[in-house]
Amino acid sequence: MEQVIGRLLQTGVVLASIVVILGGTLLLARHGAEASAFSVFRGDASPLRSVRAALAGAVRGDPRAIVQFGLVLLIATPVARVALTLAAFAAQRDRLYIAMTALVLILLLFGLFS
Amino acid sequence: MSLALFALLVAAGSFGAGLLGAVTGLGGGIVVVPMLTVLFHVDIRYAIGASLVSVIATSSGAASAYVREGYTNVRIGIFLEVATTVGALVGAALANVVPTSALAILFGLVLLYSAYRSLRGDSATADVPPPDPLGERLRLNGSYPEAPGRIPYVVHRVRLGFGVMLFAGILSALLGIGSGVVKVLAMDRAMRLPFKVSTTTSNFMIGVTAAASAGVYLHRGYIDPSIAFPVMLGVLAGAVLGARLLAAADAVWLRRIFTAVVCVLAVEMLYKGLTRGV
Numbered sequence: 001m002e003q004v005i006g007r008l009l010q011t012g013v014v015l016a017s018i019v020v021i022l023g024g025t026l027l028l029a030r031h032g033a034e035a036s037a038f039s040v041f042r043g044d045a046s047p048l049r050s051v052r053a054a055l056a057g058a059v060r061g062d063p064r065a066i067v068q069f070g071l072v073l074l075i076a077t078p079v080a081r082v083a084l085t086l087a088a089f090a091a092q093r094d095r096l097y098i099a100m101t102a103l104v105l106i107l108l109l110f111g112l113f114s
Numbered sequence: 115m116s117l118a119l120f121a122l123l124v125a126a127g128s129f130g131a132g133l134l135g136a137v138t139g140l141g142g143g144i145v146v147v148p149m150l151t152v153l154f155h156v157d158i159r160y161a162i163g164a165s166l167v168s169v170i171a172t173s174s175g176a177a178s179a180y181v182r183e184g185y186t187n188v189r190i191g192i193f194l195e196v197a198t199t200v201g202a203l204v205g206a207a208l209a210n211v212v213p214t215s216a217l218a219i220l221f222g223l224v225l226l227y228s229a230y231r232s233l234r235g236d237s238a239t240a241d242v243p244p245p246d247p248l249g250e251r252l253r254l255n256g257s258y259p260e261a262p263g264r265i266p267y268v269v270h271r272v273r274l275g276f277g278v279m280l281f282a283g284i285l286s287a288l289l290g291i292g293s294g295v296v297k298v299l300a301m302d303r304a305m306r307l308p309f310k311v312s313t314t315t316s317n318f319m320i321g322v323t324a325a326a327s328a329g330v331y332l333h334r335g336y337i338d339p340s341i342a343f344p345v346m347l348g349v350l351a352g353a354v355l356g357a358r359l360l361a362a363a364d365a366v367w368l369r370r371i372f373t374a375v376v377c378v379l380a381v382e383m384l385y386k387g388l389t390r391g392v
Contacts, residue, residue: 006182009174009321016171017350024121024343032118036340041157043335050333067339071167071346075328077174078321085192096252101192104322107199111206111329 001088005081012077016070023058023066030063051112079108117340124154125344132172132352134372137359139313140232141320142349143169143291147221148379152386156341158214162290163336166328168349169292173320175350176357180314187256187311190269191318194279194300198319201283202326209288210334218387221289225380228295229373242306248272249305258311267308275305287327292320 048054048068055072057065086101115123127149128142135142143165150161180186209217249255249269257264269275278300286293294316301312331337385391 002181002184002186002188005188006178009178009181013171013174013178013350017347020343020346023339024347027340027343028118028121031340032116032121034117036115036117036120038154038156038160038338038341041159041335043159043163043338046335046338048339049335064339067343068337071337071339071342072332074167074170074174074346075325075332078170078325081174082192082195082322085188097189097192100196104192104195104199107203108322108326108329111203111326112332113329114333 005084008081008084009077012073012080016074016077019058019070019073020067023063023068023070026063027067075112079105079112082108120154121340121344124150124341125348127153128168128345128348129352132168132349132354133356133359134352134368134375135349136172136176136353136356138232138369138372140228140369140372140376141169141292141294142172142353144225144228144295145375145379146345146349147290148225148383150341150345151218152379152382158217159331159334159336160338160341162209162217163328163331163338164342164345165290166286166324166331167337167342168346169286169290169324170321170328171346171350172353173292173317173324175353177314177318177321180317183314184259185310185314186318187254187307187315188318189252189256190254190301190305190307190311191315193252193254194276194297194315195319195322197276197279198283198286198297198323199326201280201285202287202323203330204280205284205287206327206330208284212288215387215390217288218383218391220387222380222382222384222387224285224289224291224293224295225376225383229376229380231295232369232373232376243270246270246272256311258308265308267311270306271304275300278304283323283326286320286323287330290327292324294320 054068058069089097131145132142146165147161150156245268257266282293282296297316301307
């Protein structure tokens with residue numbers, strides 16, 4: 001169990017890093033010479049504000065969306081870890097911890113997809 | 115400044131933050147937000163989004179090693195994650211109504227407290243509270259590896275630990291930090307867990323706590339790929355190298371340097387917050 005959780009966390013981080021490095025390299029190659037302006041918050045206008053938008057953009061090959069998709073993979077890593085823990089408690093028929101882990105998982109999915 | 119230069123400088127700064135954070139055990143996340151806002155004039159919301167992402171990367175990376183060594187108490191982790199994830203969602207909701215200048219002031223205070231804790235070191239008091247029967251009922255008690263066998267331990271003051279964790283979750287979401295300082299406070303001081311168990315279990319939980327608010331912030335546009343990618347890669351690379359250096363480095367001096375940096379950033383954040391410069 002511990003071995004599997006450890007492996008999952010490691011795989012998630014490595015996979016996310018590879019996607020982010022790939023997207024970041026493309027991003028700098030294409031937009032590196034543009035001016036950086038982050039002192040004013042314009043986040044509400046960003047098109048990459050959902051898991052679906054990041055994935056759709058990444059499939060199209062948009063560098064910003066590829067980075068964002070890598071970041072989504074990273075955010076999903078602890079969520080997957082909780083899901084795996086839930087499966088482990090379910091296998092042990094540990095009702096109390098099934099309930100607690102399910103609650104944490106629901107809260108995480110609520111944050112990610114609401 | 116061009117985006118390429120910006121990314122390079124931010125990555126370098128984040129690398130230093132991750133390195134010192136890993137070597138001193140304070141975590142790099144705590145200096146990323148002040149670095150981005152004070153040095154690079156990045157809006158604090160973008161800084162919080164980028165920092166949370168880097169917190170997930172480093173905690174998951176480190177936790178993967180600790181879990182396999184058998185120090186992490188998964189039951190305690192899940193039990194307290196109920197508190198930290200609820201706290202994180204509350205914090206993310208609060209972030210909508212709290213003015214950014216107040217966030218900067220709160221950040222300055224947390225930085226000062228972290229510096230104080232880091233300098234004061236561990237001075238656990240002698241009076242140990244009685245074991246909490248709730249710990250028995252929730253089956254939180256465990257054991258950790260220590261040659262030649264495993265050392266058993268019991269948990270204390272479960273409710274207090276849970277309450278402090280709720281606060282840790284709120285703080286993590288509001289400021290974009292791992293709030294490892296508060297988590298270890300809850301597990302070391304309140305619940306009296308052995309040091310190795312509390313630090314590794316705290317690390318195990320930090321990623322989940324940060325993921326709860328990072329999900330919400332993704333929808334609010336706090337996570338901008340152009341800022342988040344150099345921060346994430348820089349902090350992660352720094353933390354990986356820092357963990358390797360841990361045995362060789364002179365931790366006392368590094369801790370002093372890092373604490374000094376934290377103090378300077380604390381003053382800057384307080385100044386920015388009080389003059390409404392954020």
